[in-house]
Amino acid sequence: MTQSTVQTKHILLIDDDAELSELLTEYLESENFKVTSCLDGASGLAKAFDDSFDLILLDVMMPILNGFEVLKALGGNHKTPILMLTAKGDDNDRILGLELGADDYLAKPFKHRELLARIKAILRRISIVKSQSTLAVNAPTKQLTINQVKVNQATREITCRERLLELTGTEYLVLVYMIENHSKIISKAEISEKVLQRKLSPYDRTVDVHVGNVRRKLLAIDPIDKMKTVRGAGYVFLQGEE
Structure with a gap:
């Protein structure tokens, strides 16, 4: 199957780190994903209610609304899968994210290939x-x-x-x-x-x-x-x- 026949998956990236968001967008687009980026939780939440996304990458520590608050607002019964990105090493934060409705989590810093593997696993x-x-x-x-x-x-x-x-x-x-x-x-x-x-x-x-x-x-x-x-x-x- 050629790349042109593969359906492009649309990812919503919600992360206030502008430099990281730019790097991840460039990397994921090179892997045939379409990426929409939001730099704060409030604007990300507004877009997260759109069912057109195939997956959401959601950072924990953000201004206005943090990742946990975004998950709470989504209500825990959303249909779009969510992969949490967290810089914290505390397992309690990761468990809280899963309890609030995240599908999986990945701790920062992470390798791009590891992120790609997690994304593909969720989409599978x-x-x-x-x-x-x-x-x-x-x-x-x-x-x-x-x-x-x-x-x-x-x-x-x-x-x-x-x-x-x-x-x-x-x-x-x-x-x-x-x-x-x-x-x-x-x-x-x-x-x-x-x-x-x-x-x-x-x-x-x-x-x-x-x-x-x-x-x-x-x-x-x-x-x-x-x-x-x-x-x-x-x-x-x-x-x-x-």
Whole structure:
């Protein structure tokens, strides 16, 4: 496939570091991405509500609105995936970003190739969601219902006891993968490789936080816990009594 036939992905870059933004824009455009850059959180948030973007790169420390405030304003159920860029080494900041709806994080300073790899991994898993939706449209009678949770891949929606779950794209994929493998212990490494499209790194809490977010949203609708943590092994989505 030639470069001219590859669909250009549109990235929204929200970072107050003008020099870094210029360098990243130049680099990503050389890799066949289209980049729109915003130098503060407020203007970035205004553009973030536009569904035309394929991915958002969001810095944490910014004027007017910081990255966490942007995530809060988006509400944690946005459809565009978000990769947080943080200069802080505190794991609490990274975990907070994931809890507020970020799909992944990358600490500054980072190598451009590492950023590119993370971007491609996120876009691959979003592509998986879209391809599943296309297949589901062609086979509309297929339903996946386990323990009062129903997956509609045609609309990319999941309901619990007939109430819609407000999930980010990554949370949707995590839950679908766990439902498809219900009653089995799924390791964090497996979820990272199959869902996040990257190998699990030491001390990486990304999977834990995404699973925790999904569990919390399920419990908000149904107080009967459907997900079990198996210490040292992973997670299980319980089949229930159905």
